[in-house]
Amino acid sequence: MYTLKTGSFPLLEANPNLIYLDNASTTQKPEPVLQAITQYYQTRNANVHRAVYRLAEASTHAYEGARDRIARFIGAASSKEIVFTRGTTEALNLIAHSLARTVLHPGDIIIVTQMDHHSNIVPFWLAAQELGLHLRFWPITPSGELDLEDLERIWSDRVRVVTLPHVSNVLGTVNPIPTIASFVHDRGALLVLDAAQSVGHGPFHVSELGCDMAAFSGHKMYGPMGIGILWARERILNSLVPYQGGGEMIASVSETYVTFNEPPYRFEAGTPNVEGAVGLAAAMDFLDTLDRERIWAEEQELARYGVEILSSVKDLTLYGKSSSRAALFTFNLKGIHSHDLAQFLDSRSIAVRSGHHCAQPLFQRLGVPSAVRASLGIYNRKEDLDRLADALEEARRYFHE
Amino acid sequence: MSELDILYQELILEHYKHPRNKEPISGTYITHENPSCGDSLKIKIDWDGSDRIKRVIFDGHGCAISMASASIMTELLSGRTHSEALEICNCALSYLRGDRKDCTDPVEVVDLGDLEALSGVRQFPLRVKCATLPWHGIEKELKGQRTVSSQ
Numbered sequence: 001m002y003t004l005k006t007g008s009f010p011l012l013e014a015n016p017n018l019i020y021l022d023n024a025s026t027t028q029k030p031e032p033v034l035q036a037i038t039q040y041y042q043t044r045n046a047n048v049h050r051a052v053y054r055l056a057e058a059s060t061h062a063y064e065g066a067r068d069r070i071a072r073f074i075g076a077a078s079s080k081e082i083v084f085t086r087g088t089t090e091a092l093n094l095i096a097h098s099l100a101r102t103v104l105h106p107g108d109i110i111i112v113t114q115m116d117h118h119s120n121i122v123p124f125w126l127a128a129q130e131l132g133l134h135l136r137f138w139p140i141t142p143s144g145e146l147d148l149e150d151l152e153r154i155w156s157d158r159v160r161v162v163t164l165p166h167v168s169n170v171l172g173t174v175n176p177i178p179t180i181a182s183f184v185h186d187r188g189a190l191l192v193l194d195a196a197q198s199v200g201h202g203p204f205h206v207s208e209l210g211c212d213m214a215a216f217s218g219h220k221m222y223g224p225m226g227i228g229i230l231w232a233r234e235r236i237l238n239s240l241v242p243y244q245g246g247g248e249m250i251a252s253v254s255e256t257y258v259t260f261n262e263p264p265y266r267f268e269a270g271t272p273n274v275e276g277a278v279g280l281a282a283a284m285d286f287l288d289t290l291d292r293e294r295i296w297a298e299e300q301e302l303a304r305y306g307v308e309i310l311s312s313v314k315d316l317t318l319y320g321k322s323s324s325r326a327a328l329f330t331f332n333l334k335g336i337h338s339h340d341l342a343q344f345l346d347s348r349s350i351a352v353r354s355g356h357h358c359a360q361p362l363f364q365r366l367g368v369p370s371a372v373r374a375s376l377g378i379y380n381r382k383e384d385l386d387r388l389a390d391a392l393e394e395a396r397r398y399f400h401e
Numbered sequence: 402m403s404e405l406d407i408l409y410q411e412l413i414l415e416h417y418k419h420p421r422n423k424e425p426i427s428g429t430y431i432t433h434e435n436p437s438c439g440d441s442l443k444i445k446i447d448w449d450g451s452d453r454i455k456r457v458i459f460d461g462h463g464c465a466i467s468m469a470s471a472s473i474m475t476e477l478l479s480g481r482t483h484s485e486a487l488e489i490c491n492c493a494l495s496y497l498r499g500d501r502k503d504c505t506d507p508v509e510v511v512d513l514g515d516l517e518a519l520s521g522v523r524q525f526p527l528r529v530k531c532a533t534l535p536w537h538g539i540e541k542e543l544k545g546q547r548t549v550s551s552q
């Protein structure tokens with residue numbers, strides 16, 4: 001039934017036995033992305049925005065062209081809304097830092113969720129510590145979802161920001177962002193979206209989602225490491241103070257004053273990761289060629305099949321029971337520690353992650369110290385899940401008999 | 402033997418399934434954590450009133466490697482004096498890291514017995530930390546750099 005032609009992934013081709021199921025950590029890179037990076041260095045490398053010679057213009061053109069491509073990919077109103085960062089983590093730090101120093105006041109409340117990654121919790125925690133803000137956790141339901149009634153319950157008029165993941169990197173839950181956005185906007189707060197686990201998986205349009213700011217990483221969507229995006233409405237970016245200082249982010253500097261450049265440049269201090277921007281744009285071309293609607297439809301099929309087959313494995317506990325889910329499965333086998341299980345699966349050439357997945361508050365809520373996570377990408381097939389299920393049965397015998 | 406079987410030798414799985422000196426701990430104890438996996442171990446030393454360890458007990462959850470290592474450790478350290486225990490700790494830590502090849506101490510007071518079965522971790526650099534976890538915990542206590550908790 002699988003028809004998606006994914007093109008060539010050199011690492012996977014070089015390791016035909018490898019079943020790579022750690023795509024929520026990072027994805028493998030397709031040939032066109034690798035080519036775009038090499039080609040950039042071979043034909044257009046120069047520093048951007050800084051010189052008048054033609055090569056520098058070509059490099060600047062590549063960088064700004066990537067910005068335009070990214071704006072189109074996520075449905076941004078203009079490329080001025082696209083800020084290049086190192087990844088989701090840096091984008092979320094930028095958001096927390098800049099919001100705290102401009103629109104937030106001591107005593108204001110920020111809501112994060114129990115299913116957040118540390119990179120969405122800790123930046124806001126740091127800002128809260130420094131500026132006297134308060135963090136409140138939106139609890140999850142027993143099925144691993146977010147319920148607006150719970151948000152209502154913890155709401156107060158001091159809530160200024162709600163920040164949450166689009167897709168949970170542990171539970172696989174896809175959160176209903178448009179509904180949450182209207183709830184939050186009706187009460188005059190801002191909605192920040194950690195889109196690390198969603199942008200590369202299907203259609204993603206900021207205007208349809210209704211969030212005010214979003215963050216994601218190139219390397220989790222078949223692009224290179226070290227590049228990520230902060231998207232925010234232009235009006236919001238205009239109101240924010242810079243995150244880092246340096247070259248390119250200023251309008252002018254004298255001994256007595258500094259004025260800042262306009263967004264997005266205000267937030268991009270220093271020489272940027274041009275190869276990363278170019279590689280990310282190539283990853284977006286690649287995904288669009290495959291058709292994002294179809295990628296998501298096929299992932300849905302894998303998500304259903306994964307739940308079905310993993311539920312049939314004896315002694316397996318699957319965390320996250322939402323029916324609105326990605327092909328990402330976190331589980332434990334009774335009596336086997338996640339590290340031991342992951343080690344066993346590696347011996348069968350199945351790469352999965354084990355541990356707390358940078359979501360300790362969630363694991364405290366689940367009441368387990370760690371778990372194994374299998375997360376699928378566009379090159380995975382139902383057969384990979386079959387082999388996973390078989391290896392899990394084998395592991396149970398290995399450790400228990 | 403496959404690499405996996407070298408890591409999970411019979412003896413290791415046996416200690417994991419039937420840990421020695423593992424029981425609920427109350428009073429004052431040492432906690433030691435592996436931040437990368439969230440595993441946490443409680444260790445308690447029962448002194449005989451002077452310089453000798455009557456018994457070491459542990460509790461907590463962790464992988465087969467860290468649990469087996471803790472179980473072996475409690476056996477190796479019970480009955481030892483403070484300085485012998487420290488010596489065994491040093492010896493075990495360098496053995497598990499692969500800095501040291503044999504696991505019998507030249508002083509001969511020290512025989513690291515079942516620890517040998519853990520030597521498979523050397524082929525799995527990421528798992529060395531699992532094996533050394535209990536030893537780092539008790540080393541801190543023996544050196545007086547306590548991370549003590551009480552219930």
Ligand SMILES: Cc1ncc(COP(=O)(O)O)c(C=O)c1O
Nearest residue numbers: 087088089117119165169196217
């Ligand atoms: C939901 C979520 N948010 C944020 C991050 C952090 O992404 P990065 O390490 O690329 O900054 C991750 C990655 O593990 C994630 O899964």
